[in-house]
Amino acid sequence: MLALLRPGERYALDLVRELGAVDGMVTSEGTIYPLLSRLRRDGLVETAWHESPSGPPRRYYRLTEAGQGKLDEFVGEWIRFRDAVDSLVIPKEST
Amino acid sequence: MLALLRPGERYALDLVRELGAVDGMVTSEGTIYPLLSRLRRDGLVETAWHESPSGPPRRYYRLTEAGQGKLDEFVGEWIRFRDAVDSLVIPKEST
């Protein structure tokens, strides 16, 4: 989620659609809205309302400093976790 | 969990220690006993009691056919998920 916001601000439904388009990812509004609320509560994202060209106003989410830091931290954890799972899950070659 | 059992049968505390020794992994008894029970309930592992050289008897877990299949299936999902997260999380180079 935080990574999706790195390039710039986005609104919720847009994020849902983006994730849905990525192979191997699953999400729905019921997941994303509570998640974004938590990120906001924890100060990792900020929001601002902007008008929409077609519909009600949108709440745009933007990374904070803390959010950027948390993302960097997560990337490190992810790399370690990923490599750990790889080492367990992918059979070693014995050739 | 299933991957840890691929090489052969193991008992629960042994699995906890193995996971604890892997960098980036966290577990505890409170997590894996319920997990192993679920795997057994779902027919993905079988168990057998063997005596221990030092303590009460141990319950050894072994992959079933179904468990092997589930593991293979998971590996495919893992690869797709892993690559999806990588593509989102790791900044692309613009050089």
Add this chain to the structure above:
DNA sequence: GCGAGTTCCTTGCTAAGCATGGTACCTGTT
């Protein structure tokens, strides 16, 4: 027969995912 080490498992709290449903705004049509 008692304490220490080992092994098994359960209970209870908390948090997350997600389907569902509900509200509000905007625009175009009648």
Add this chain to the structure above:
DNA sequence: AACAGGTACCATGCTTAGCAAGGAACTCGC
């Protein structure tokens, strides 16, 4: 002006998972 359809927000309620904590039971050495 009403209303229908699309867009966007968010909350409720169910289910499940993780995990710390605690408890029972076996074995061995003293």
